[in-house]
Amino acid sequence: MASPREPVTRAGVRGGRTAVPQGPGTPAGVGSKARIWAPGAPLDLGLTLGPLRRGPADPTFRTTPDGSVWRATRTPEGPATLRVALRGEAVDAEAWGPGADWFLARLPELLGAGDDPAAFVPRHRLLHASHRRRPGLRLTRTGLVLESLVPTVLEQKVTADEAYRAWRRLVRQHGEPAPGPLDMYVMPDARTWALIPSWDWHRAGVDAKRSATIVRAARVAARLEEAAAMELPEAARRLEAVPGIGPWTSAETLQRSNGAPDAVTTGDLHLPGIVGYALTGDRDADDAVMLELLAPYAGQRHRAARLILLAGRTPPRRTPRMPRGDIGLI
Numbered sequence: 480m481a482s483p484r485e486p487v488t489r490a491g492v493r494g495g496r497t498a499v500p501q502g503p504g505t506p507a508g509v510g511s512k513a514r515i516w517a518p519g520a521p522l523d524l525g526l527t528l529g530p531l532r533r534g535p536a537d538p539t540f541r542t543t544p545d546g547s548v549w550r551a552t553r554t555p556e557g558p559a560t561l562r563v564a565l566r567g568e569a570v571d572a573e574a575w576g577p578g579a580d581w582f583l584a585r586l587p588e589l590l591g592a593g594d595d596p597a598a599f600v601p602r603h604r605l606l607h608a609s610h611r612r613r614p615g616l617r618l619t620r621t622g623l624v625l626e627s628l629v630p631t632v633l634e635q636k637v638t639a640d641e642a643y644r645a646w647r648r649l650v651r652q653h654g655e656p657a658p659g660p661l662d663m664y665v666m667p668d669a670r671t672w673a674l675i676p677s678w679d680w681h682r683a684g685v686d687a688k689r690s691a692t693i694v695r696a697a698r699v700a701a702r703l704e705e706a707a708a709m710e711l712p713e714a715a716r717r718l719e720a721v722p723g724i725g726p727w728t729s730a731e732t733l734q735r736s737n738g739a740p741d742a743v744t745t746g747d748l749h750l751p752g753i754v755g756y757a758l759t760g761d762r763d764a765d766d767a768v769m770l771e772l773l774a775p776y777a778g779q780r781h782r783a784a785r786l787i788l789l790a791g792r793t794p795p796r797r798t799p800r801m802p803r804g805d806i807g808l809i
Contacts, residue, residue: 503566559577609787624732627735630646714737750788
């Protein structure tokens with residue numbers, strides 16, 4: 480379990496660090512289905528499920544003081560809400576809604592049962608220390624492509640705060656209340672994404688390029704969902720066949736939907752410099768340099784990048800932050 484005293488940095492948050500309070504994970508127990516699962520290895524819920532959280536007020540994700548992590552999503556069988564909490568060496572899970580059985584059946588994959596941390600061999604001192612400090616880090620696999628693709632497209636070429644604001648507004652306006660006891664929301668289905676009017680995209684601060692990409696993806700959602708069962712190269716090609724989806728977007732999506740340990744993010748504004756600075760002191764590293772530095776971790780490059788982000792060794796800022804905008808005010 481990651482130390483609760485570990486400082487929360489922007490790089491750490493991007494690396495998937497989400498603080499989960501210590502607590503007994505008290506069952507809600509009203510109208511839910513339940514499952515107990517023993518992972519058989521250390522598990523950190525915050526690190527494993529943290530990448531699924533899109534900002535501190537994500538209406539589809541919540542942590543509660545009793546130590547529970549909650550997720551609301553749209554499964555192939557319908558909306559569902561899942562609550563998971565650690566109880567000793569076991570995971571206590573409850574689910575509500577038409578998709579509850581689907582959610583519970585895939586609980587082990589969601590919590591990284593298909594991940595193999597032993598395949599990662601640290602070759603840098605920083606990565607060795609970061610890996611050793613986080614024995615409970617597992618790569619989640621949701622098996623759901625569109626739910627990760629849409630917020631990733633919203634994050635293209637804008638600040639995280641702008642993307643999070645757009646996600647919150649669109650999910651609350653066009654999604655539906657999630658089943659279960661908490662005030663959470665399930666994101667819209669594919670048809671609804673495709674039918675959102677242009678003025679609602681505008682009010683959410685989403686430009687025409689990003690909204691058009693989401694609409695195109697929603698129209699072929701069934702084909703994109705098939706990528707969840709594909710190997711990484713084939714899955715990336717399937718996503719990138721949609722105009723507006725490039726290597727950055729496909730990698731960020733498949734890291735979550737497929738639990739792909741080698742889906743390294745290229746085309747990012749900050750990641751190459753962070754990796755370069757952390758491993759060699761080169762804050763001006765580009766994608767080519769980053770890929771060369773991560774080459775010893777072939778097959779595990781995404782895990783290596785996450786561990787670097789979680790280590791928090793980032794270059795000092797020397798330029799102003801990217802300006803925030805809101806086209807909804809225009």
